[in-house]
Amino acid sequence: MSPTLADLDSGTLAESYANGILTPTEVCEDVITRIELRDPELNALYLFNAAQVRFDAAAATKRWVEGTPLSTFDGVPVTVKENIARAGQPMPDGTAIPHPPIAQHNAPITDRLIEAGAIIVGTTTMPDWGMLSSGVSSLHGITRNALNPALTSGGSSAGAGTAAAAGYGPFHVGSDIGGSIRLPGSWQNLIALKPSEGLIPLDVPYDGRVAGPLTRTAADSIRLMSIIARPDKRDYLARPYEKMTWSTAPLIPNGMRIALQLDAGSGLPVEAETLAAVQRAATLFADAGALVEPLNPFIDLEVLSGLVDFWRSLFYADYEILSKTERACVLPFIADWCCAGADFSAAQTVRNRNRIDEMARLTRAATSGYDLILSPVTPVTAFAAEDPMPINDPLETMGHISFTVPYNMSGQPALSVGAGVQADGRTIGLQIASSIGTDPMLLRVAAWFESIRDR
Structure with missing residues (x-):
């Protein structure tokens, strides 16, 4: 597939918006075309509303024309994983259990992206409860590898990895408790960062859980971190970090x-x-x-097996309280895994x-x-x-x-x-x-x- 506007990095987009060479509307239209072309096979997106993307892109275009962009990256496309809350949107955690909870508020990540004017083009898929290293889900079916659809996307940030590799814009945010960002990164040739604990604030923090970028270049991950790696009091486990400088200049490891x-x-x-x-x-x-x-x-x-066995108990606590009908909706592999x-x-x-x-x-x-x-x-x-x-x-x-x-x-x-x-x-x-x-x-x-x- 020949490169198009959907494949441009965030730095090129920001410069092109500022110079009036491109508009967010033009770029997002190309991203929509890419999604409509590839996602029927890849299945990376859970929620996608082309009309909303166009509306948000038009608003960003207007801000650039008027000289009032919200940030350097106003109008840059981004996706967020299904377990990162977007107010008013369902959060099924990859399972087909009916009547999933509806997010009442945005997650801190979502708020930072909206404040920067980034265009959320969709919510990406994940496997049941995020406890698989693949894109297999009782709700979504199978999310596939953008480089070779016969192969796994990796998981649990399955759709995020595939969206990044397929060129659904430059910015993608996943989450990770044991490798769920880095595995899709490895298997789809991405930069995929599990950041320091608490550096990117979460509204549902717990031991080992982080959110972070999946991008096609290190520079894009750096730019995305400059947006979402900001303190938020909702993350009660976060440590106070000194303000960080997010330079894209390569660093030679001489003397390290x-x-x-x-x-x-x-x-x-x-x-x-x-x-x-x-x-x-x-x-x-x-x-x-x-x-x-x-x-x-x-x-x-x-040590490794003891940790995995703790996770089994942790998720069995959720599985146990489900009705018989609801249990039947959970992927059988996950049901067997947590029942252990x-x-x-x-x-x-x-x-x-x-x-x-x-x-x-x-x-x-x-x-x-x-x-x-x-x-x-x-x-x-x-x-x-x-x-x-x-x-x-x-x-x-x-x-x-x-x-x-x-x-x-x-x-x-x-x-x-x-x-x-x-x-x-x-x-x-x-x-x-x-x-x-x-x-x-x-x-x-x-x-x-x-x-x-x-x-």
Whole structure:
């Protein structure tokens, strides 16, 4: 498909709006065309109202003509994940349970986007309760990979990843509690950031949960962070961060101390082509003047499985109170997965919950003293779109999140950036992590890696 206005990055759009070369109406019309062309197959959007997009784009165009834009990015298209509240819109969390709750208020992210004049072109899909690493949903059906629709989109930010890769505008926001932003990023060749805990405020915060950008370039993620990474009192778990400068200038890692982790210590073995791509990436960092050192595994299977078992109990608590009719609406894989948490004792549930704190402690201790940590995003590349997980046994632990989930629990930022393509065309993501509060630096390094990875 030839590039069109829908494929332009946010910096080009902002400059073109300011110079009068393009209008939000022209750009959003092209995005609508792209959605109408591709979404019948890809199924990335849950809510899409072309008339509303046109109305909002016309208002943004008028503001630019009158010289009163709301921000530099007034009129730039954006999508938000289904579990990010938009006032008056349903929030089914990917399940076909009837009569989903209607959001009474916007989430902080939604408010920041609207305040900046960004055009919300749609709400993106997710699997049931966000607990699958795919786009399989009892409500939506199957969300597919924009690069190869036979493959999974990744999840749970399934529609966000596909919308980004398909060119439904430059900005897309997902959420992540164990890899749900970075997995679609890895499998659809995106920049996908799980930010520092609480940096992007949430109205429903809990341990490990964050929201963050999925974009086609690091610069677009940086620009999107400048909009949504702002304090909001509704997030009662957020820490007070110093004001951050969101520069898009690439940062060469010369002189940085970098850890290279090739074995997570638990979960699935790393595929050979993924291993080679990550090792090659590490060589590029070393060639740029970084000191690259091996990092031993620090999370074992007992800790990983205990955390997953806590999640089973957490979601069984929601499943248990459903009526028989409502239970029948939940994806069978998810029903079987969470019902495995029904028989844990109270004491075992507490022990499983404590794995969150243990994982945080182990991750921070192992990565202390390093500027960056390099690893695969996930041991495996994209699997069939119809499969709910790379391991299709709901009683098995989530062996594909062994590299990603530690940084959710430790609160450290971690992102996926494309590091290569397998012989069969499936994309490979490099995970780069850093210390809490260093998100601008992390994204600038990703921008540098983008610029040199194909040399």
